Amino acid sequence: MKINKFAAVLTAALMLSPMTAFAAGSQKTVFPQFNKNEVNGTVTVTVPEECTADITITFDSPEGLAFPYYTVTGAESGDYSFDIEGRDNTKDDYRYYNLSVDISSEKLGKSTAPFTDVINGTDKASFLIPDKNDNPDSFKNYSYIFTADGTAGENAWDVTASDKTSKTVAMHLISSVDGDVNGDGRVDGIDATAILTAYAQESVGKDSGFTEPQRKTADINGDGKMDGNDATLLLSYYTFISTDGKSTLAEFVASRK
Secondary structure, three states: OOOOOOOHHHHHHHHHOOOOOOOOOOOOOOOOOOOHHHEEEEEEEEEEEEEEEEEEEEEEEOOEEEEEEEEEEEEEEEEEEEEEEOOOOEOOEOOEEEEEEEEEEOOOEEEOOOEEEEEOOOOOOOOOOOOOOOOOOOOEEEEEEEEEEOOOOOOOEEEEEEOOOEEEEEEEEEOOOOOOOOOOOOOOHHHHHHHHHHHHHHHOOOOOOOOHHHHHHHOOOOOOOOOHHHHHHHHHHHHHHHOOOOOOHHHHHHHHO
């Protein structure tokens, strides 16, 4: 199968057109030149419980790089399937699909880097979806199964198991911003309230609900424990930056000592 050259106007439109999210378990939108008759495989992404994910698939081809294929923002836990058009990766007719999955969790935090993989790539571990015309009986089903933990490690994620049809990926979700205990990327009154609530739980002998990375993030004054002083300090900092204060949290804390 030879590829059709994209017109310059169509290419520009494709690069600018946003994709629409779809419901778990179904496919709704793809890039404008998608040809369902060329589909020769599916890729399923499993988002772990109590997590959300931003999932994108782009592709590189002789026409250019990073053409939008699928984009799903805020995918909730469950399975998300994507129909993929096949290519045999000849010199003049290849398509490398670039998968990116960025996972976050209110409980555990967020990944410091998204998981990425290439489908139809040249790496020996790459999943291959061949050309349907040249290989009519070769439909492939591949899956990416994600797990999540709150353990900070050397890597943002690790492939813990893989075979010819699936990969299991452990995402290490941590709060990467000091004071951002809920992992939403900002420091605000919600974080201060979360710290105070967790401290109150511990004060009566209950589980705080915080992971170890969250506890470290919640120790605002650096005294080795999480308590009401940290919540008060964080709330003061949030009030400060809300009125155009420019200091970082570390600078603000140092100025209070």
